[in-house]
């Protein structure tokens with residue numbers, strides 16, 4: 001049974017994405033908040049919204065097709081299993097993996113990275129081995145390696161960033177030695193928006209004999225991804241940041257690496273044979289999918305991929321690029337506003353900033369009163385904020401349904417907030433990468 005059979009067929013103009021024509025697909029975006037304020041959702045870096053096509057698939061699975069997968073010899077289990085494996089194949093094609101068995105369903109990016117740290121890291125790394133990370137990583141790509149370092153004595157190194165929020169590749173070359181076993185980097189920074197040169201970094205890492213893990217949480221939803229062209233040995237991302245449900249994510253790993261890795265979580269489904277005192281693991285991908293997986297979320301992630309594919313990832317990227325360029329230019333007009341990170345050429349679809357006054361939390365709260373949802377805080381990047389000499393920032397992050405009119409509203413409202421809090425005397429500017 002095809003999951004697509006009853007899903008509304010979507011046809012878009014793939015040469016140009018028109019967000020206004022998509023918005024009807026997103027029921028949640030139709031609402032008003034705080035009385036009569038139309039919702040302007042600019043917190044997509046944290047989690048996106050879902051179109052009807054994804055919600056419908058979730059409902060259909062639960063209303064008609066749901067049973068546990070790979071277990072029952074009955075109609076519903078066969079339907080669920082078939083759709084679950086179809087979703088895996090959609091992910092494979094979406095990221096350009098060679099085999100569907102290289103696609104492991106996890107809970108999300110965090111779970112994927114922890115799986116590599118626990119399974120590959122514990123089995124292969126020893127005291128004195130080195131892992132190269134960057135200063136701009138999300139805590140999800142720092143803490144699992146810190147925990148690994150505590151367990152094994154592995155040494156962590158970090159590629160520093162320039163004041164413009166770009167990686168210092170000369171420093172990377174200096175850090176890369178025969179001791180380096182893994183380079184783990186974000187493809188796009190969730191705060192600076194920096195698009196990192198992953199393929200070039202992977203090329204240099206491989207030349208030094210190291211493997212490469214890509215935290216692609218902020219890139220897979222926004223641009224075409226080809227794990228083979230990138231040279232990724234492992235790649236992690238989350239369904240909820242790309243129109244899919246929460247609770248589902250992906251770990252891609254090269255087959256020979258996954259094959260050689262011991263399973264991390266033990267339990268049902270991940271075994272071939274169990275005796276009272278031992279077990280033999282299942283083949284890929286089941287080896288890394290212990291217990292009942294997120295069945296309906298995985299199938300609905302397949303529907304999210306259908307939606308994105310129908311739009312065309314190039315059109316999505318182009319639209320977001322234009323939007324972020326516009327937001328960058330307009331926000332720059334505001335006196336006392338500092339944009340974190342690089343110029344739009346090097347930037348994906350988000351802009352983080354600080355104001356001289358008030359604090360980012362107050363900015364987010366005042367924006368919310370006007371119906372504009374943004375994120376404020378350290379965005380799970382405390383070391384990056386330390387580097388920038390600030391404790392928090394405000395982030396507007398865009399997706400395919402956002403419009404230039406929403407950017408205008410954001411900018412006008414930020415300007416009003418700034419005016420309201422205009423300092424009486426001169427204030428010290430926070431030290432941070434400049435516009």
Ligand SMILES: Cc1ncc(COP(=O)(O)O)c(C=O)c1O
Pocket residue numbers: 045046107108109110111138140141186188189190215217218238249
């Ligand atoms: C760059 C990056 N890595 C990892 C994560 C963690 O993703 P999740 O919470 O879905 O595991 C995020 C989420 O914001 C992120 O932006």
